[in-house]
Amino acid sequence: GEEVTLKNTDGKVRLVYFFFASCPDVCLPTTHMISKVQEGLKEEGVLGSEARIISITFDPVIDTTENLKAFAALNKADTKSWDFLRGDEEYSKELAEKYKVQVIKDKEGDFLHSNRIVLIDGKRNIRKAYSGNDLDLEYETILQDMVALSKE
Numbered sequence: 001g002e003e004v005t006l007k008n009t010d011g012k013v014r015l016v017y018f019f020f021a022s023c024p025d026v027c028l029p030t031t032h033m034i035s036k037v038q039e040g041l042k043e044e045g046v047l048g049s050e051a052r053i054i055s056i057t058f059d060p061v062i063d064t065t066e067n068l069k070a071f072a073a074l075n076k077a078d079t080k081s082w083d084f085l086r087g088d089e090e091y092s093k094e095l096a097e098k099y100k101v102q103v104i105k106d107k108e109g110d111f112l113h114s115n116r117i118v119l120i121d122g123k124r125n126i127r128k129a130y131s132g133n134d135l136d137l138e139y140e141t142i143l144q145d146m147v148a149l150s151k152e
Contacts, residue, residue, distance in 0.1 A: 020059035030132035048081035
């Protein structure tokens, strides 16, 4: 129910992920990995105060507010510091593309998309991008990068 923008989260390190909750393959395991990053940020004492997580759906029709709340709960998201956002489908697609996340809606209404997680510093600069498809990517890598960036 609240508007969330990069501007109103300035000063904080942000981890941004584009997804859709009914995704049949990569979104759920990638979101699960991000939930481990969240737990690490809590342990480091920077979640909320210096770091946030932002997940943006590109399927606002199915990903209603209620469905996003259920998806957040499934992933044990601390919704005070992890935002699950929805907006106009075309705008979300354009925004994803600005972060180099390709999104294509197929004939069945599913989305084919890049599985990219983006790390943004407190001044809105993209500092790093991770491939959620990288089998060697460990949540600790993202966690360490976020903690280090939060101390800059």
